[in-house]
Amino acid sequence: MKKKVNIGIIGCGSVFRSMHLPSLINLTDKFNIVSIFDTDKNAIKLTKKIINNYSRVKYTDSAEVIFRDPEIDAVAVLTGTSVHVKYTLQALKHGKHVFLEKPAAVLPKDVKRIIAAEKKYRRFVQVGMVLRYSSFYEELCRIIDSQKYGRVLWMNWLETRPFDPMLWRYNNSAENGDAIIHDKAVHQINLFNRFAGAKPAETAAFGGQYLINPKTYSKVRAFRNEVMLKGDSNDNLMAIIKYKNGVKASITVSYVSPHARESRWIIQLEKAKIIAHFETFVSSNRATKRKWEGNPSSIYLFADNKKYPVVWKYPMSYPPNENNLVFYDEYKDEPMHPGSGAQWKAFYGTVTKSSKPESSTKVALDDIIVAKAIDEAIKKKKVIRINH
Ligand SMILES: NC(=O)c1ccc[n+]([C@@H]2O[C@H](COP(=O)([O-])OP(=O)(O)OC[C@H]3O[C@@H](n4cnc5c(N)ncnc54)[C@H](O)[C@@H]3O)[C@@H](O)[C@H]2O)c1
Structure with missing residues (x-):
């Protein structure tokens, strides 16, 4: 045994x-x-x-x-x-x-x-x-690592979600990290670092407070509760990371959404584009024991395998359909979260x-190096070169 x-x-x-x-x-x-x-x-x-x-x-x-x-x-x-x-x-x-x-x-x-x-x-x-262990991640690794579609040129990830009611997250960012950078964007940074294929080199970023600032609102809704939010953390972030091989990655992350989480990712490769929808939660049904309903993770792959003498001579449009859907998952076997x-x-x-x-912690080190650089870029209002 x-x-x-x-x-x-x-x-x-x-x-x-x-x-x-x-x-x-x-x-x-x-x-x-x-x-x-x-x-x-x-x-x-x-x-x-x-x-x-x-x-x-x-x-x-x-x-x-x-x-x-x-x-x-x-x-x-x-x-x-x-x-x-x-x-x-x-x-x-x-x-x-x-x-x-x-x-x-x-x-x-x-x-x-x-x-x-x-x-x-x-x-x-x-x-x-957790995402590192999801079948969604495995599928992206399979597509990108095959090198069939050339190298990654740029990535863009948009994620919006409501406030998380854990109030400690927005306070004392020196000790807890910044809510939107260390707590949220760290997931995006982690996968960008994996797929860029080189070390991060520099970053530019803007962050701010739409809802945390009590001068704007006295209370906000965080899931089911109304809470008074205050703290020194950002609640929205736009950042660009440039990697040593020229790959660029941009993130827009925001806690300012009355709607459930939405997460969309575009990865532009030399010969294909990946559009991924991840964790686009709509509702959860407690009666089904925490299985999320109707909330697919999907990956569309738009590739053109024909040979042309001139790049983009015949630009084509591919609407998302069954032919370019390469992955669809309803989290069947995962309680609460893919990869959990x-x-x-x-x-x-x-x-x-x-x-x-x-x-590993070695992987986490690169994530935290980028998170710190993003934090500095916001505070110092300038592009930060990343030292390893
Ligand atoms: N991987 C993910 O998807 C994911 C999702 C949510 C949270 N998290 C991470 O998990 C951690 C916890 O988040 P949470 O949402 O559960 O927060 P939480 O506040 O609900 O839970 C944290 C718990 O730690 C306890 N705690 C705090 N200080 C302690 C101490 N000194 N000794 C013992 N217990 C202590 C608190 O009492 C609380 O019960 C955070 O670091 C967060 O970033 C990860």
């Missing part, structure tokens, strides 16, 4: 309850939650309600108890961002592998500290870049085979 990985959970907030716990409940052959620690009694109360008799979980009153428990093989750090680094370093020091929610840290130097600790204690940290179950299956391999994860 295969060994079950015993895990300790630090932070049982919304991402644990809505995404990780359903995944772990589906993977009881691989994981056993031994202990949970959270500083918030309400988070524990809500967790107890969902966890039922899934396993005989212990609720501890300190993270130390989890780190010192010899039965525990790995720790999941799922807290707010400000304590990611502290807990990850402690867990590594106690010989535990770590599943760390994104963003790994706010500053590149802290990601470097984690990388050094991984080497020192010979353990791995897998960063919760797959990332835990991968983490099982990270722990049992002690192998470096796809979403």
Whole structure:
């Protein structure tokens, strides 16, 4: 019989309850939650309600108890961002592998500290870049890496969504990171970095506050709740990243949408264009146990394989149809989020085979380097050259 990985959970907030716990409940052959620690009694109360008799979980009153428990093989750090680094370093020091929610840290130097600790204690940290484990991502890798359509020239990603009701995200960006840059755009940056095929070289960016600013609105709606938002974080961002090989990537990300999340991506290759719709949520139906309804991820590939003497001599138009639809997924096998179950299956391999994860801290370092450069570009109002 295969060994079950015993895990300790630090932070049982919304991402644990809505995404990780359903995944772990589906993977009881691989994981056993031994202990949970959270500083918030309400988070524990809500967790107890969902966890039922899934396993005989212990609720501890300190993270130390989890780190010192010899039965525990790995720790999941799922807290707010400000304590990611502290807990990850402690867990590594106690010989535990770590599943760390994104963003790994706010500053590149802290990601470097984690990388050094991984080497020192010979353990791995897998960063919760959930999209890296989605079938959507695999399909894009397949198309781009085949090189059948030439190299990537530019990428553009637009994502709009409503405010997330986690108010800590908008406050104290020095410790929590900027909500729209470190918390949201980090997903886009992560995939841009993967598909650009070179290191990022420079960035220009504009950000701002449409809704966080209490001078504009006293309250805004965040999902079901009305909340008073204030903080030093941006709620919208437009940024361009230029890579060392000339590839350009631009993002527009905004929390200022009364409508559910919409995510659209264009990747222009030399001989084809990819249009991808990702996580275009319309509604969720709780009765179907958190399966999203009618919310496809789709990838259209527009390619012209004919040979012409002159590039674009015969420009053609291809409306999206079955011929150019290469991928369509309704998240059938994933609770809540594409990649959410797959990332835990991968983490099982990270722990049992002690192998470096796809979403490694080395990958996260480049993400955080870009996030910091974008932050600086906004603050200094100038183009920032990226130093590695
Ligand atoms: N990968 C994704 O798609 C995704 C989605 C949502 C959130 N996240 C990330 O997950 C993390 C948590 O986000 P969330 O939405 O669950 O926030 P949350 O506020 O709902 O949950 C965080 C939990 O951590 C607890 N906590 C805070 N400080 C602590 C401490 N010092 N010790 C122990 N517990 C502590 C809080 O009490 C809370 O219950 C964030 O870093 C966020 O960026 C990732």
